[in-house]
Amino acid sequence: MAAFLEVENVHKAYFLNGKRIDVLRGVSVTIEKGELVSLIGASGSGKSTFLHVVGTLDAPAAGSLRFQGTSVFDLSDAEVAAFRNRTIGFVFQSHYLLPEFTALENVAMPALISRLDKKSSLNRARELLERVGLSHRAEHRPGELSGGESQRVALARALMLKPDLLLADEPTGNLDPATGEGIHALLREVNKDLGITAVVVTHNVELARSLPRQLRLTDGQVVSAA
Amino acid sequence: MSAPQARLQWTGALIASVGAAAIIIGGIRAGLGEALAADLASLLVGWAQLLPPLVGAGAVGTTLGLFAKPLGATPGEGLWLLGPGVVAWTVGWALLAKALQGDQKPVRPPSAAVGAPLYSKLAKAKDFYWDALAAYGFGVLLAEVGFVLVYVALVAPGAGKPNAAGGLSPVWAFSVAFSAAVVVAFIGGFLGAASSKRLATPEATAALLYFGLPIPVLLSAMHSVPALMTSLGYRLKEVVYLSSLLGENRPELGYWLVFAALALALFLGINFGFVANSSGKFDLRTSYEAFVSARHVSVFRPRLLLGVFSVLILGIVPPLIAFAIVSAAEAAADRTRIRKLGLKDPLLAAEALNELKLKQQTPTAMMTALSVGGVGVGVMALIIVLSVMSGFEADLQKKILGTNAHGVVMKYSLDMPEYADVMEKIGQVRGVAGQTPFILNEVMVSSEGNISGSMIKGIDPATVGSVTDLPSYMLPGGSLDGLEDPTKIHVKRLSPPPAPKEDVPGVVPDIERDPMIDTATPEEDEDAKAAAAMPGIVLGRELASSLKVVVGDRLNVVSPLGGELGPQGPMPKSRPFRVAGIFYSGMYEYDSKFVYIHLKEAQRFFGVKGASGVEIKVADVDDARAIMRRIYDSLDGWPYRTKDWGEMNRNLFAALRLEKLVMGIILSIIIIVAAGLIVATVIMLVLEKRKEIAVLKALGVPDGGIVKIFLGEGLQIGIAGGVLGLVAGLAWCFFIEKVGIKLDPQVYYIPSLPVRIEPVQTVLAVVIAVLITFLASIYPALKAAQVEPVDGLKSE
Structure with a gap:
């Protein structure tokens, strides 16, 4: 059986004032289903770029990405969009909630995008909000939520369509340790209870150590940090 | 770039330019230049209908002097230049293409990525989308040929002459043939964009140039080159007749009008094809797109609509004064409230202050209101002016028909x-x-x-x-x-009661007689x-x-x-x-x-x-x-x-029609300005929403969905403005009709401004306004779809 997620020989460079910065130099890594992986590395080492490439948000120059045997880069734009919608859940450093919509609507948005029934989507979104402990904030807009609350809403949104893969980019980077620990606990819970594979990019060494598998990005290569 | 390649490139460019010059000179010497250039120019500026009076005044041909035939030229003289010109043009471009293909940038030291499998998008990149060119080219060519054939097949032979028999009237035949051609051109554009999954502008340009232009050029040339007319003209006499109807007695103008319409259909087809198919499958559903775009612009707020409407009805100053008074009162009330709360509990006051801040409008909301107002003003002005002019026309018609x-x-x-x-x-x-x-x-x-x-x-x-x-x-x-x-x-009689003698029936005294004397002799x-x-x-x-x-x-x-x-x-x-x-x-x-x-x-x-x-x-x-x-x-x-x-008053009514047309064009400029405002607003929205676009893409919205969201935003502004303009325009018309605007009887021969609301014309004004705003938002919507998720997410 094909591996759950296979990243192979991914190259990516940025160009700054005519100078090329090689960020990813042939990154290859395999992640199995149900794993909870931490990715650490120095600032600017390309952790976020790696996560974006894996999440199909960014195009590499070369390399391949296979998800359960399917070569994701060979899909059409629309198929990739549907893949992101159904299979991947994102949690970013900053919450990136849509400011015009209430917390409830934000959580339900992935379901609306895949054109599921609005009513049942909102019901599921309400359950999810309850699960992250924010049912009393359902009708508030992101501007009225605190950082921790926003991040929990973002996590609920990422879980809306029960994705196979959860990609978290420094989800606790902007939060104080106590609130961050809450988010970590939720991540672990999600991984354990729902069996969702998760990759967490973090600066927090303690958190990284607490996760079952640890990866480190150095010199454009991913190595095991264990 | 290596020297031989540079030389090749320059040679190609030179040959292509020589070819273009040969085509132009040949055309002018053949006597095609004047008509073609004048038609194209007027068509491109979009004021084609204005040309006949201008030409009548001798303004275009003589004052420009550009298109005047060289002395001693006979029609058809420069035709031989056209062939070599076209060949040179094509060869030049081919050389250019070859030179570009061989053009390589100096290679840097090889990176680690050499040898790795190329990213699939890069691997699949193409020089030229031949299938898109084929779809566009055949689409437009088929549309043109189909239009001519269908029209000739349908129309009654000898239409326009009194004894036309069989077949459809020119109007009906034109409607059928034209709709068919527009559909064909649209489908061509749709398929081309769908197959290449991009707008493919180079391909579209080439298609219009090489497949679209020849037929209208040939038809226009027919009128200047007698040889063509004798071999082609009588076969196409129905088409010529139709075009002279369309172009107000200038058939060439008619051809170019139809061509322009077909090109527009192709353009729309390309855009629709791109939008519908960049999402992989034919998808015109708009469930979440409408939801999102409605939240983004939120045009249908009672406050905004009421504000714009009152500006349309009352002018700018009175609503502004009212707004100033109301907001001053509001602000005063808020201050008092906050101060009182502050005395009671500082936190309550802080909360109230925060709420006030949240209520403040973003710049885009302001822009949205302005755009709605702009479209509204355009539609309103169009409706009022056209109705008043219709009123004048109806009044004149009534008077002419009363005495005549x-x-x-x-x-x-x-x-x-x-x-x-x-x-x-x-x-x-x-x-x-x-x-x-x-x-x-x-x-x-x-x-x-x-x-x-x-x-x-x-x-x-x-x-x-x-x-x-x-x-x-x-x-x-x-x-x-x-x-x-x-x-x-x-x-x-100015005189006192006449003498009985004068009262003889039938005998009436002459007025020349001095009434003061009043004695009959x-x-x-x-x-x-x-x-x-x-x-x-x-x-x-x-x-x-x-x-x-x-x-x-x-x-x-x-x-x-x-x-x-x-x-x-x-x-x-x-x-x-x-x-x-x-x-x-x-x-x-x-x-x-x-x-x-x-x-x-x-x-x-x-x-x-x-x-x-x-x-x-x-x-x-x-x-x-x-x-x-x-x-x-x-x-x-x-x-x-x-x-x-x-026919008896042809000049008068023709002048009225022209006047109305000119007014229509001038007022359409208002709508075009409003459309520009919409482009600016939607671009502002796109810039403001870069982050949201990136998030939506991360959540799985395809490019087509993003385009639909922003098209929807432009459309909402257009519809809101159009409806407000319609209501305000009708209200003004009723006001003018019922209350009346008095005219100086010394100057005008009618007591007050006449108004006649023509439903078709009114609806057309709104529909055109909405259509223009829709077209205007295509560009920013496509721009929105091009926002890369990573860029949007990084921007913080």
Whole structure:
């Protein structure tokens, strides 16, 4: 059986004032289903770029990405969009909630995008909000939520369509340790209870150590940090 | 770049330029230049309809001087240049393409990525999307050929001539052929964009240039090159006829108008194909897209709509003052409240302050309101002005048709002695509501006070009322009866009660007599008798006042025709008439120009047998042309001829139409400005929402979905503005109609501004405005779709 997620020989460079910065130099890594992986590395080492490439948000120059045997880069734009919608859940450093919509609507948005029934989507979104402990904030807009609350809403949104893969980019980077620990606990819970594979990019060494598998990005290569 | 490649590139560019120059020079020398350039220029500027009057004024051809034929050139002279020109053009581009293909940037030291499998998008990149070119090219070519073939197949042969038979009328055939062609062009664009999954602008340009242009160019060339006309023209005569209808007697313009429409259809097809298919499958659903775009612009807020509407109705200043007062009051109330809360609990005050801050508008919200207002103003102005102009036109038409007949039957000779028979035949034609014989001539009318050139019309007082409103235009004190029986003419007396002697019936004293003396002498009696024999005449109010005559006064009518031959040639003929009445039609030209006498008097005066024609009134004014045609047929044509009111006043109505068109164009510019505002607003939205676009993409919205969201935003602004403009415009029209805007009677010949709301025209104004705003938001929407998720997420 094909591996759950296979990243192979991914190259990516940025160009700054005519100078090329090689960020990813042939990154290859395999992640199995149900794993909870931490990715650490120095600032600017390309952790976020790696996560974006894996999440199909960014195009590499070369390399391949296979998800359960399917070569994701060979899909059409629309198929990739549907893949992101159904299979991947994102949690970013900053919450990136849509400011015009209430917390409830934000959580339900992935379901609306895949054109599921609005009513049942909102019901599921309400359950999810309850699960992250924010049912009393359902009708508030992101501007009225605190950082921790926003991040929990973002996590609920990422879980809306029960994705196979959860990609978290420094989800606790902007939060104080106590609130961050809450988010970590939720991540672990999600991984354990729902069996969702998760990759967490973090600066927090303690958190990284607490996760079952640890990866480190150095010199454009991913190595095991264990 | 290596030197040989650079040389190749320059050579290619040079050859292509030489080719282009050869094509242009050849075209001009062949006599194609003038027409083509003028048509293209006017078409590109979009004011094609303005060209005929300009050309009529000799403005385009002569003042520009650019397109004037070289001296001694004969038509078709430069044709031989076209072939080599096209070849050089193509070869030049081919060389350029080759040079570019060989063009390589110097290679840097190899990176680690050499040898790794290329990212699939990079691997699949193509130089040129031949299938897109094929779809676009065949789409536009097929549309053009199909249009011509379908039109020729459908239309009745010889349409436009009286005895056209079989097939559809040009209008219907055009509608069918044109819709088919538009659909074909749209499908071509759709398929091309769908197959290449991009807009493929180079391919579209090439397709229009090489597949779209030849047919219209050929058709236009037909009119300048006799050889083409003889070989092609008669086969396509129906198409030529249609195009001359479309282009206001300039067939070339007609071809280019159709071509432009087809190119627009292709362009729309490309955009729709790209939007619908960049999402992989044909997907026009808009569930979440509408939801998101409605939240983004939130146009349909009562506050915004009410504000824009009141600006449209009341102008800018009063709502601004009202707004200032209301917001000042609000602010004062808020301050008091917050201060009170602050005294009670500081936190409550802070919360209230925060709420106030949240209520403040973003710049985009302001822009949205401005855009809605802009579209609204455009639509409103368009509706009001077009309605007022329609009102003027209707008013003019009413007045012209009141004083004039709906149609006339004339004969190709000076008189029509058999007019009674003719009238009998006319009476049997369906749709004829009334008829009266007439004699029309030009004369001088002189009174004691003045002299004036006039149109004199001999009428039959018994039947004239069945055709024109002349009897109802008579001012009190006079009537048409005086024409039949001059003794009925009421003579105004300035004197005290007349001497009994003068009260002899039928004997009316001459006004020239001094009323102060008021003594009748036997000679005056003689005068009175002569006066009684004087026939009556009716004239317009303006003419009467310039001649300084009133009812009962005497006039001399002088005609250069019909007099006897004197020693020095024909002598003018003069005859006295007595004013039997004065009319007021409301048309200055009639009131100052026309005099009416009895038909019998006119026959005698001008030596005409019978009448010079018969005036007709029809039951349905708009059907006048067809009814006049039937009359023509019932009279077996020659030597009779017929004209309807449109033909009789062709210049006037053509001028009105042109004026309306120009106003329409000028006002459309307002809408185009508003469209620019919409482009700016939606671009602002795109910039403001970069982060949201990135998030939406991360959540799985395909590019097509993003395009739909932002198209929806432009469309909402357009619809809101269009509807507000419609309501405000109609409200203004009703106001003008009911309350009225008084016009200075010294200047205008109508008491107040006339208004006539034409539903089709009004709806068209709104639809065009919405369409323009929709088209305007295509570009920013495509820009929005191009926002890369990573860029949006990084921007924080």
